[in-house]
Amino acid sequence: MPRMTMIEAIRDAQDVCMAQDEKVIVFGQDVGYFGGVFRCTKGLQEKYGRHRCFDTPINESGIVGTAIGMGAYGLRPCVEIQFADYMYPAYDQLVSEAARLRHRSNTDFTAPLTVRMPTGGGIYGGQTHSQSPEALFAHVAGLKTVIPSNPYDAKGMLIAAIEDDDPVIYLEPKRLYNGPFDGRHDRAVTPWSKHELADVPDGHYRVDMGKAAIRREGADVTVLAYGTMVHVALTAAEETGIDAEIIDIRSLVPVDLDTITESVRKTGRCIVVHEATRTCGYGAELVALVARHCFYSLEAPPTRVTGYDTPYPHAQEWDYFPGPQRVGAAMKKVMEPA
Template sequence: MTMIQALRSAMDVMMERDPNVVIFGQDVGYFGGVFRCTEGLQAKYGKSRVFDAPISEGGIVGAAVGMAAYGLRPVVEIQFADYFYPASDQIVSEAARLRYRSAGDFTAPLTIRMPCGGGIYGGQTHSQSPEALFTHVCGIRTVMPSNPVDAKGLLIASIENDDPVIFLEPKRLYNGPFDGHHDRPIVPWSKHALGEVPEGYYSLPLDSAAVFRPGKDLTVLAYGTMVWVCEAAAQETGIDAEIIDLRTLWPLDLHTIVESVKKTGRCVVVHEATRTSGFGAELVSLVQEHCFYHLEAPIERVAGWDTPYPHALEWAYFPGPERVGQAFKRAMED
């Protein structure tokens, strides 16, 4: 399966298992979503369970909070992560706080799917990576898979979770992995990248990272598309990098991170989002706090530039194997 197929399979499985699961958002019904992730689900489950919503992100998420509080498990799609801002008050002030403010009387088991990141020349309003804004909010979980197998298991776990989940989907990985070099986001899947995605039910824990690539020279912390970019950098430089795919950004699997850094003594953090106040800053701080006496070199950080997201120059904006490889080499020199 591609990631799109895996995500669709996850929603299909959960709609069949649980009649309280509903899907709605802009164009997700008859059209099947702008990226076709929900294609065919309305025909299978009907317009009362898979339906279109007006162009009102605040209204979509606000309605989902009410549905979730009264027993449904809504899965809503924000067409692009860039569009979540009108819904930020509903996410932060309502969904994230409902369990605490009601002393546990109400929960908000809703999943908010958002395509994120660049790779389609979408410019400033279709290419952002706002994950750090969500990890700062107490009461919500933030997930970003890097491959179809994880995407399905994590989405199923998100839908089953009793707290709100922000589920970020890297657009460059929707139909295949990214080769890291050329002006084309899709190349044929390798056997390891595709794997065998089970057609039935399975779930993955929402607090567990994965060792994507074992290694002994240095630890790389990445998620989403950057996992594949880091893999390309490791192959090009010949550095035996251990790549940790975070998968769930919050709650974070700190144990896996710490054990890896203690083993390698070196750490590189990579993300596509803007550098300043990005989630990488939190990762650097945690590694510094927990692994200081094991570090053999300063922690390196590679990220997007501190500029508005460019349109024609987006492939120069987000980190590629060359820039990541340079960070690998710097970490090994000290």
């Protein structure tokens, strides 16, 4: 079984889908000859031709709008937006057209498109290349939103997204592109982690949306995270010695409420970790769900460890990220006697 980086797994997923179904089309800025700014589409144009993998103008609204039309008429477009920060010009297309097409047409039309976007910081990309806007998509009824944390999930979830009959927002944590890291909060290039160096199967397989994954079993506190923050949470648990159960949400919409509530009812404590800003972040929804469904099991108030409510700080991005120290401090805090 081959060992892949997340970039390689994402590329392989598109290759598998394009080989199986000629209706799968890949396009976006620089995805053809150049192979994408992060090389996630490298070699696809050479293999499948310019009619199935092609470059577009710098026009995000046009990219997504074209994909909606293609999907409505039977194709399965998988488009790349170079950075999640660039999606805003196309947000109206997603909200007003893609998310509503099935219902406004009484299922006469659907929008089976996948929108891939690199998300989050860690590459010194500054304010316009480092945002984590997942809550904006999770808020929109009719969109599915997923964020993998490892190469195995990256391939299986992308295949599931491309094969889905409704629009899927597929967010790719840039800090994980070239392999998992050890989660420590420093500026140096960190070594690979033992946590998520997963083998990636050849060929077709799916990781269906709507199911979370328990990355570490524990009895003291439940930590809910996704993407890069899964690795940070795992490192914090190791460094503190707290018996934390780490749940990789990975599918924000639909969310696996059963796995979340079963864990919190067992541990009686819950911490949510995400890189995005705190106010109106996706963690607020998770805390609300925990409070609603696990209220009588809680031994401490649910808490969030997040990015700060500031514009993205280019020079201080490693201070902005939740790291093991901040997550570990939250773990210790919720374990204190009431």
